[in-house]
Amino acid sequence: MLLQNGVLTLLCLTGVALNVTLVKITLKNRLLHGRCNILIAMNAAAITPLLFGMCVKFFILLSGISFIQLRNCYIIVCTSLISAAFATSIQLCIGLDRLLSVLFPIWYMTSDKYKSFCMFLAFCCVRTIYLNALYFYAMTRRPDKLGNMWRVIIPYVNFNAFDMEYYVAFPTNCLYAIAFSSNMPILYIFSSEYRRAFQQHYKSSKQLSSCKNSFTPKCGANQIYNECSSGCEPNCQDTEPQACAAVCGPGRCQCQNGFFRDLTNNNCVPLCCSSLFQWPCVAVNGSAVCTNSSTNPGPTAEAENPCAFTSCITGTECVVRNGQAGCLPLPSDSAPANPCAFTFVRLAQNGQVQSSMPPIAACVPSANNAPCPIAACVTPVYNESINKFIN
Incomplete structure (x- = not known):
């Protein structure tokens, strides 16, 4: 049992470090101060106490205590229960925010972000207070219903003496810990904004990036490797693209200044020497x-x-x-x-x-x-x- 909870604690502490990292880079980078970005950071901050609460059993067993009353257990993990309710509320708000951005894109872009964020925050607070009030009421006012409370407490602290714990609770809690720790890795892999922000604030990531860039691919004549490539590279048909979003694309070879992409053969040539005109x-x-x-x-x-x-x-x-x-x-x-x-x-x-x-x-x-x-x-x-x- 001690070994199982030790593994769970290791997963939880790893998740704490990743979530703290996500909150830190969100606060430091102004490009990550959008409504959805702030909600994601708040979710990571709310999950952190919950991960600490999942480590309680390991430290109690490590101290040699073999039994603890359920009321005292609730006091120990009270912060975890509050953070769990708050985190699930924020997840609902993130889903609603993404849904509105897809269904009503024009309204979403022009709406008052401050007011909508305050509405989301108020919903999270009210829902958290309501759920934890129910927990407290069941624990203090209805002791005859404590059996039902085990269904709420056990997933977080697992202080039960059933054999099911060895087959269900441990792997389930490990999956919980991995899921609660996955925000930062997933955003780093699939979001270029978070990846650049992470590389900007952590030297170790910069060193890994520079090591990776030492294997820069060789480019053709009149081309140069661009780490932040443009999505609308000038070509022989359109030498000065007008509608071009200022977004960094993946690294690739692009034409040097004064040369244009010949779309017929993918070479970089002076404009007058392209296959469009066939002049040497x-x-x-x-x-x-x-x-x-x-x-x-x-x-x-x-x-x-x-x-x-x-x-x-x-x-x-x-x-x-x-x-x-x-x-x-x-x-x-x-x-x-x-x-x-x-x-x-x-x-x-x-x-x-x-x-x-x-x-x-x-x-x-x-x-x-x-x-x-x-x-x-x-x-x-x-x-x-x-x-x-x-x-």
């Missing part, structure tokens, strides 16, 4: 520059002709002055008389500017001798057979 890259002054020419212009092409790598929008031309290339408006007599003359040309994948009346000037990928994949402005032609404008 050349090295110019240590940077990757793309060209639609099959011949390599060479590293001195820019020095010989500054306009070789300068793109100008429709209605302007590249002019070299004092060795510097710039885009200047075309003379008025040579400017094209079409809607494209007043259409600002941008990269096709970043959007386009169109006139309000047909024929609409559209921005499409260029097919001229441009050094990089700019968008060229074209005026659509009305096709009577299909009854719409086409490029």
Whole structure:
């Protein structure tokens, strides 16, 4: 019996340490101050006295006492009984909170968290007082009903002389202790917020994490391993993702700055060198520059002709002055008389500017001798057979 209760006590003390850890990191980390996070921490705090109460029998047996009155036993484990009622009440509140967040998400996000938390706390207190009042009444006012009270007391202290204790009570209490100790391990495994908070406040966890990170996987060309990866990595089709949640994803290889993910082959390339445009890259002054020419212009092409790598929008031309290339408006007599003359040309994948009346000037990928994949402005032609404008 002493050995069995010793094992149970070891499980309970382990649970106490884990629950205290959960409460500590919740108080220190502001990201864990949400309504549900606070309720989880309160549940861990309420379970702690209950786990201590489950160790009472071991320490009494260790002291050599062979018998204790039921009334004195109740006084010893009174705190445990109160914490048990409070913990189960908080569990009901956590379940209700999660249910409301799923059924009424908009209301849940806009509701007053302070008022709802106070309502949950009031419910827990009232229910705890009511249950423990019933315990006390049965123990002091109805001694003839003490047999029924054993059904409440025995699961926590197990002071009975039945053989059933060896076959049912011990494994059941061990399962209780494991369940009451599982909050922190489960949150650490399945919640990235709790895992980061735990690693932030405990050096031992940081050392384990650094040991794990020493085996960082090798990444491909133009990629770097990101411990806190982004869920919306820039790619050739969307170079500047707008709707991106600031949430850390699992560690993985991502493109370095200045490179974009080519979704067709999963490589990181300069935008103009992706398979979307099929233009090769050349090295110019240590940077990757793309060209639609099959011949390599060479590293001195820019020095010989500054306009070789300068793109100008429709209605302007590249002019070299004092060795510097710039885009200047075309003379008025040579400017094209079409809607494209007043259409600002941008990269096709970043959007386009169109006139309000047909024929609409559209921005499409260029097919001229441009050094990089700019968008060229074209005026659509009305096709009577299909009854719409086409490029």
